[in-house]
Amino acid sequence: MAELTNNDVIALLNDKFGDRVGNISEPYGLLTVETATDVIIDVLGFLKNEAGAGFNFLTDITAVHYPEKSSIAVVYHLHNMVEKIRVRIKVFINEHVPNIPTATVLWNGANWMERETYDFFGVKFQGHPNLIRILNMDELDVHPMLKQYPLEDPNRVDKKDEYFGR
Amino acid sequence: MSDINIVDAPPGIEGSGFFATSLDKVIGLARSHSLWPLPFATSCCGIEFMATMGSHYDFGRFGSERLSFSPRQADLLMVMGTIAKKMSPVLKQVYLQMAEPRWVMAVGACASSGGIFDTYSVLQGIDEIIPVDVYVPGCPPRPEAILDGFGKIQELVRNESGRRRNSDQYREMLASYGIE
Secondary structure: OOOOOHHHHHHHHHHHHHHHOEEEEOHHHOEEEEEOOOOHHHHHHHHHHOOOOOOOEEEEEEEEEEHHHOEEEEEEEEEEOOOOEEEEEEEEEEOOOOEEEOOOOOOOOHHHHHHHHHHHHOOEEEOOOOOOOOOOOOOOOOOOOOOOOOOOOOOOOOOOHHHHOO | OOOOOOOOOOOOEEEOOEEEOOHHHHHHHHHHOOOOEEEEEOOHHHHHHHHHHOOOOOHHHHOOOOOOOOHHHOOEEEEEOOOEHHHHHHHHHHHHHOOOOOEEEEEHHHHHHOOOOOOOOEOOOHHHOOOOOEEEOOOOOOHHHHHHHHHHHHHHHHHOOOOHHHOHHHHHHHHHOOOO
């Protein structure tokens, strides 16, 4: 059997989803595609269960905040452990309406990944069984990786600008 | 032949068959040479503490051979390492469970000031939540520095007035941390 290549995966996705999967690129050889919230679970389920694709392992779910575009990109990394290839799927959602369906219907491992993404970016995964903070303290009232929030702690007293020539 | 060193008696009035001194000084002397530390080690400073406890530096020389892993029997809380904000209620609980008199030593840059972790998730020094007696700088501090800090704690213990823990000033200080 021939090895599964990026082009095979692109062909599979184009056959099944047509223009619902777009903006295909291969930075550093990693196949990257974009899709939309209404088909993301179908795309993930197709890549997981379709015999020719076989991306059985969910490596990671994370997000990127683009304040200048008012959007948050939710990023899924899948891994085909047999064929040793990976794929990255991005979904751009509005930062003011950060809703996306949960992937826990496909992988139980998505549970903590989605909690982490919710914790840091405030992405609300619709249908998640227990969408609460996982790493930060419960009292934190912001989602700290959104870029409007400062990285540094305001209580710090020894890092005055004058010591750093600022 | 014995070469065991023993501490000198505190200043007092000596005569035939008696020795008089103040109770504070005797208690301070005894306490300072039998401090039971509770190591609250969360990261690399804890590794330096392990070296400090080892035979080369031998923390036991100062009467601290016996580490207390129960806060209820400990005299000295040694906080070694980064304390995340999520950890801070745990640290405070441990401090509250310690019986008076209790001392706290912040070992290393992270425990003292947050260190390099100037970020939203890390406590910027444990003195935001509990009172600290001695700060040991370093990232991580060498065992010699930890021993020096311990010497400073012993000095505090030796010279502490028996009434200090009942003073209004001490109560106010605790109240400023929201304790009692």
